[in-house]
Amino acid sequence: MYLANLLRFMSIAGALLLSFWGGWLHLRYVGGASPDPFDVFRTVLFAVAVFWLAWGASIGFIGLLGRPMKARSASRGIPTGRTAILMPVYNEDTVATLARIAVMNRGLVALGAADRFHFVVLSDSTAADIAAREIVMFERLLREPLAMGRMFYRRRDKNLGRKAGNIEDFVTRAGGAYDYALVLDADSLMEPATIIEMACRMDDDATLGLLQSVPSIVGAQSLFGRCLQFGVAYLSPTFSRGVAAMQGREGPYWGHNAIIRITAFAGSCGLPVLSGRAPSGGHILSHDFVEGALLARDGWTVVLDPTLTGSYEEGPDNLIEFAKRDRRWCQGNLQHRRLLRAPGLRFWSRFNLLHGLMSYLTSPLWLLLLSANVTAAIYDAPPVDSAIEPDSVWLLISAVAAILLLPKLLVFLVGVFDGTNRQFGGNFATLRSLLAEIVLSTLLAPIMLLFQSRAVIQTVLGIDGGWPAAQRSGEVVSVQEAVTATWWMSLCGGAAIVIMLALTPDLFIWLAPVTVPSSLAPLLIALSSRAFASRWWFESPNEAPAGIVEQYRAFKADLSEKRPAFVEPTQPQIATQVAA
């Protein structure tokens, strides 16, 4: 705990120092010896944005300092506690859901742990045809080994409280029958040995309230998806180590691929409905962060363990889907401002909530800063008495670039020496992929900045984003669809280019990395959503991992061949289910 506190202090102090130093240089550059209030305003924006950038980078540096932890042995026998494996679904692909449950069950049966683990499908599906398919899926699932008495399915009439309400409904109805619950997402997949290991860890430590694994992304097909998959596979072990080192006993909960102690969860995590209307009030959307904080508030240990391998999920395969998910998360995280002063929360839990909030607020902050700088360039003459040397300006620019790029490049250097790069095709292939990841994420960053800024504005204006179903399988976005979603970005980006070329041509080149990708947003989104199978870029061990993912793919392919007979319910079947 002392080490965690020391690391927290170092990361926050380091980020503050960098932010003050950057702010001071910025103020002297834009305001000279006598800055006006507008210069101070711009500087405050800059300093706040730099603080959060620097703090994010410090997680990477701390992760790099720690040695890669060895995964614990998974051959620990059978846990004594009983675990319910919860699979909440909301209008999902039923074939994929069935295949995931079936292969995890087969693995647990093969390891002789079947009687310790039950599977519960918690359906909140609203589409009648999907609900009918789910019943057919579940009846097929009951034919799996040792399924009878170990697999359950229920669908709620109303989706009260969304996913958090779905799980609460399970706990209040049947939680007393289990010691632990392994919470999954509909796209989650976990190695049976990892599931057993997590339950054993709960057996071993009676104070452990929640154990979170770090899911890797699998199944990406498109350029965007594979870039994301590579980035997570290559960089997240380091960043997760950084988060884990700073967490102490108040680690984050990400809502899935985590095991919880049911008595702890029931006693600490009953979420109230916030006063007022959505999006500010109502049900808590980003419930996972809050539940983790509540467990820690009551003295339970909440741990993120990056050594737990064999934990998988699927990611969005195009930027539109990514932004849709982000819109939901944005609304949820902004709602957390109501909880920052919640009674009894630990300091680090509050800081985590604040970080979640700021991860979205910094986007409009950057946008405001850019707009303010353009406005200043048009209306404000540059200070004649600029108080700093041009070298210092370059130093400032280099510092911001280093914050963004250095952790990634250091991960590469460490990978050269510890052999990690071999899993990604060797040093040359890894460097190629990493540079491509940096280029693509730089190109798409202004688009995400605009999406997030819009999401923040919509949330502040009280526009509820709702709860759109996730589209898990990759689909190509046509240029027309991309134009419909992002025409306003092209308009803003194009207008900014015209204004700058006409009024401040010197500034154009500096802001081109933001304005050009924004004006080309539909094209970039459409192109990056296309299937991209080249081995030249983004090779990673997550392309075709052996074990549970391979078994899942084979099982799903086998089912899909039998789809007409099994998956597509007949109209009378649908009618029966809807009537029931």
Next chain:
Amino acid sequence: MKHEGYSAFVAALPDAPMAMPKQVLEPPKRFAWMFRFVFARLSRA
């Protein structure tokens, strides 16, 4: 099998209810009465 609140319920779950008390998350609004008083005065004026 039909249960209240559920559209479908296949293979009945164990009947083992567990209480999940609602947590207090919003800080007490200590000065709410003051704001109400000021707004009431302002609206009258």
